[in-house]
Amino acid sequence: MQQSPNPDNNAVVFSEEEKGNQLFPVFVKLNKLRTLLIGAGNIGLEKLTAIISNSRQAQITIVAEIVSPEVYKLIADYPRIKVKQKSFDVSDLQDVDIVFAATNNNILNEEIRRVTHDKGLLINVADKPDLCDFYLGSIVQKGDLKIAISTNGKSPTIAKRLKQILSEGIPAELDATLQNMSALRQTLNGDFSAKVKKLNKVTESLVNPKKSFVEANMKWLIWLVALLFIGGVGVTLWNTEPEFQTFFINIDPLFYWFLGAGFVFAMVDGAIGMSYGVTSASFSLAMGLPPASASMAIHISEVMSNGIAGWMHYRMGNVNWKLFKILIIPAIIGAVLGAYILSSLEHYSAYVKPVVAVYTLFLGGIILMKAFNIKRKKAEHKIKRIGFLGFVGGFIDAAFGGGWGSIVLSSLIAGGRHPLFSLGTVKISRFFIATLSSLTFFTMLGGKYWEAVLGLIIGSALASPIAAKVSNKISAKTIMVAVGIIVMGVSLRSVILFILKLF
Known part of the structure; x- marks a missing residue:
């Protein structure tokens, strides 16, 4: 490297040959080469893991005085990897094509580099960019597609961040x-x-993908359905409920409770992407609403919020339309059926209420478990029975007041579907499910507890513009723990009260 002092500020000036990223990207067939790895501690384990994760058939010889148990455990299923538990010497470079030095001895690493170059071999020295002939970039892989990222040794952290962005942004499909x-x-x-x-x-x-008529006009379809539905509900209440016309003169205190609850629950949903249904259901039951009326209030309030969320995901291209087409019809059938059955049991709400409470207690436990185990093991095979999943999710969501996201979104992601496209598809599907299940509830129950419905609608709408900003200020784990505990506590209270009434 040629350097010369700057006469103005004595700063080091690099020659033209050294400016910029001079690395030439290549993809090496390690399965065709003979690889030597020197060192088998934590550093050696990291290098070994990187090598075999990209080339499972790599022929590797490991030379190290001390070999960690983790290394032995890792290579148990790789017969082409051999271990020589000894000190390194020049003879280890015989019949070798490429070398990785992964010791924590800087003097030894420099000596290994010197003798390796004497043999005309390329070497990578862990954590020593100046001693490397090549670097190991961060890798993004989707089947046969493989992308390597290099920062010229300047910042592995940025390379890892870019890897995360690309991994989430590139669909497995x-x-x-x-x-x-x-x-x-x-x-x-x-x-x-x-x-x-x-x-x-x-x-x-x-x-420039070709879009079907529905895909191309989804924006207008969402707004048309939402406005017609909310407008239809409002007109019906105005004509059938005299108290609705004087609502803003004599406001029922129940409205204020649900206004605040809708705001808080929408904020929580914006922060962690779930739990609006289960928190609203638990609160509604605690406030004395029958299960069917509670579910109706929740789903009507979700029509507009999910319409906006679905539209935004549509605008950002986060919707998997093939998945949407498979999911939507069974989900709507399940939701309408669940709403019909729950509405038919409205007269038996005293017995249905504890069943719903047990369900929300279960969901609260799931939320609490996710808070302490957010990263889930990805399945090797994608979930296949999408239609059945949609039917079950839609039915349970309508019949128990919530759970669409917890059941369907979690199952899709756990089954290997891309999180971003799964979220967009589930959100836009949720809009149609909420609309049709709400229509079923409203047709069968009429305008019962409309103060609660109106409170949830306005509260959640007020929270929508600021939910995302506030969510960035608060730990998602903290919110999930709090939500899980509160939901479980409220649900457990309802179950205990029902048991006490029996005795």
């Missing part, structure tokens, strides 16, 4: 597209230029 393109490529005839034109035409849909 892209690998299926890649496989289809590979199969198509094998069928093409003609010269190279003709093949490129054909492949460009096929892949144009990735940049």
Whole structure:
């Protein structure tokens, strides 16, 4: 490296050859090379894990005086990895193509680099960019698609952050597209230029995908349905409930309770992406609403909020339309059926209420468990029975006042679906489920407890613009713990009161 002092400020000036990122990206077939890893402690384990996670068939020889139990455990299923428990010497470089030095001895690392270069071999020295001939970049992989990220050794942290962004932003479904393109490529005839034109035409849909009429007009469909539904409910109440016309003159205290509750629960939902239904259901039951009326109030208040959320996900391209088409019809059928059954049992609310309380108690426990175990193991295979999942989720959500997100979204993500596309699809589906289940409730029950309904609608609407900003200021784990404890406490109280009444 050539350096010269700056006459003005004595700062170091690099030669033109050293400016910028001079690295040349390559993808090395380690399964075809002979790899030497020197060191088998924590650093060696990290390097070994990186190597075999990208090349499971790599032929590796490990040389180290002390080999950690974790290394032995890791290589148990890799017959092409051999261990020599000894000190390193020059003879270990015989029949080797590439070298990784992963010791915590800087003097030894420099000596390894010197003798490695004498042999004409390339070497990577852990945590010593100046001693490296090549770096290990952060890797994003979706099947056969692999992206390597380099910061020229300046900041591994930024590389890891970019890896996280790309991993979440690139759908796993892209690998299926890649496989289809590979199969198509094998069928093409003609010269190279003709093949490129054909492949460009096929892949144009990735940049400018064709949308169906529903997809292209989803924005207007959402707003039309929401306005017609809310307007229809308002007109019906105005004509059938005399008290509704004088509501703003003599406001029922119940309205204020649900106004505050709707605001708080929408804020919680904005912070952790779930729990509006279960918290609202627990609160409604505690305030004396029958289960069917409580579920009606919750779902009517969710029409507008989920319409806005679904529209935003639609605008950002977060909706998997294939998944939406499979999910929506069974989910609507389940939701309408659940709303019909629960409304039919309104006269038996004294017995239905403890059942719903037990359900919310269970959901509260799930929320509490997620708070302490947010990262879940990703399934190896995607969930297949999407239609059945939608039916069950829709039914339980309507029949028990909530649970669509907890059941469907959690199942999709745990089943290997992309979190962002799953969230967008579940949110926009939720809008139609809330609308049709609300319509069922309203048709069967009429305008019962409309003060609670109006309170939840206005409260949740007021919270929507600021929920996202506030959510960034508060720990999601703290909120989930608090919500889980409160929901379980309120639900347990309802169950205990029911038991005491029996005796």
